[in-house]
Amino acid sequence: MGRNADSNFSNFSYSVDYTRKGQQDIIMASRGLKKEETLAMRERLIGSEANDLALRLARQYTQHEDVIVLDHAYHGHLVSLIDISPYKFRKLAGQKEWVHVAPLPDVYRGKFRENHPEPGQAYADAVKDLIEDVHRKGRKVSAIFVESLPSVGGQIILPEGYSSKVAEYVHSAGGVFVADEVQTGFGRVGSHFWAFQLQGEGFCPDIVTMGKPMGNGHPVACVATTVEIAGAFTANTVEYFNTFGGNPVSCAIGLAVLDVIEQEDLRGNAMRVGAHLKELFKKMQTRHELIGDVRGVGLFIGVELVTERGKKTPATKTAAHIIKRLKEEDLICVSTDGPWDNVLKLKPPMCFTVENAELVAQCFDRILTDMKANDLKLDKEDI
Numbered sequence: 001m002g003r004n005a006d007s008n009f010s011n012f013s014y015s016v017d018y019t020r021k022g023q024q025d026i027i028m029a030s031r032g033l034k035k036e037e038t039l040a041m042r043e044r045l046i047g048s049e050a051n052d053l054a055l056r057l058a059r060q061y062t063q064h065e066d067v068i069v070l071d072h073a074y075h076g077h078l079v080s081l082i083d084i085s086p087y088k089f090r091k092l093a094g095q096k097e098w099v100h101v102a103p104l105p106d107v108y109r110g111k112f113r114e115n116h117p118e119p120g121q122a123y124a125d126a127v128k129d130l131i132e133d134v135h136r137k138g139r140k141v142s143a144i145f146v147e148s149l150p151s152v153g154g155q156i157i158l159p160e161g162y163s164s165k166v167a168e169y170v171h172s173a174g175g176v177f178v179a180d181e182v183q184t185g186f187g188r189v190g191s192h193f194w195a196f197q198l199q200g201e202g203f204c205p206d207i208v209t210m211g212k213p214m215g216n217g218h219p220v221a222c223v224a225t226t227v228e229i230a231g232a233f234t235a236n237t238v239e240y241f242n243t244f245g246g247n248p249v250s251c252a253i254g255l256a257v258l259d260v261i262e263q264e265d266l267r268g269n270a271m272r273v274g275a276h277l278k279e280l281f282k283k284m285q286t287r288h289e290l291i292g293d294v295r296g297v298g299l300f301i302g303v304e305l306v307t308e309r310g311k312k313t314p315a316t317k318t319a320a321h322i323i324k325r326l327k328e329e330d331l332i333c334v335s336t337d338g339p340w341d342n343v344l345k346l347k348p349p350m351c352f353t354v355e356n357a358e359l360v361a362q363c364f365d366r367i368l369t370d371m372k373a374n375d376l377k378l379d380k381e382d383i
Helices: 047-062 119-136 162-172 195-199 227-234 248-263 266-285 316-330 354-373
Strands: 002-006 011-015 026-029 039-044 066-070 099-102 141-147 176-180 207-210 221-226 291-297 300-305 335-337 343-346
Touching (some): 047 227, 099 119, 119 141, 119 162, 162 195, 248 266, 266 291, 266 300, 300 316, 316 335, 316 343, 316 354
Parallel strands (some): 066 099
Antiparallel strands (some): 002 011, 039 221, 291 300, 300 343, 335 343
């Protein structure tokens, strides 16, 4: 079997032959990696397993232990991944000495905002400072894990140039760059197949993890990396074994999903419908002071609610009230993210239509209008 996808893993072409290739995908990269390199792809069961394997790959390849992660990040529910997920470990056993947390590159409410001349460089320099601090402690960095578009952190769009500079600093320290595409991969951003491509053609991660979009609900995930890194992992003779990894059913489902993405132009749909949905909320922002920011790309959109735009005070209770009403009154299910749970995340299926987008916006607008008419201010005196 053969398929082609405009991915820049980028324009990658790949082939699958269950009998001769041992049910493994071999992805040949035409851009983003050196010509003499290929990408070795291993299918896993779930996204958490993919990130766990990425952690093992990074440590085996670099022979270093420490990991850098972004604040508020979430990379999975396994013990190893809770340890590198500030979103989780701060509520549990706390931060391990080998984990180092870099600032979330949030240009709306972070340290370096939209008015900064080079927020991408500034946030990357914060990672550089963190690496130097790690070295002063006599420790070494194996990897940085970055969600290509941080979701739990609040639907964040990384500033231009951030990833390439961070990769440069991490490589100089002997580490690797891991792009977590578990939520954003396979065309959700519309303009590209992978969200990390939003950072420009000059950037390509060392390891990429993929998950739920790959099977459209079927539990399947995978890890892609260079042959060099994969070779270092297998050179220690400790075989990686997974009972269900690379099974024919999951492979067939993954291929079918890729066919549908291409044949039904779901990337194009994500770009067109996502732009329309974002514009609807941008217009709504001019009428409702509660909407502090509307950001996103393709069908990955965040609507941040605030009680005061100047102070950017999180409207946490208001956000909870709105999603409750959307569910009860309109049977529309959305949820919140961000450090204060005040960002409504809009990540609908990629078959989402313009009509669907307009319905969601109309219902949202109706609820905000009703709250304004009744002077309902949940984050102040009403609760």
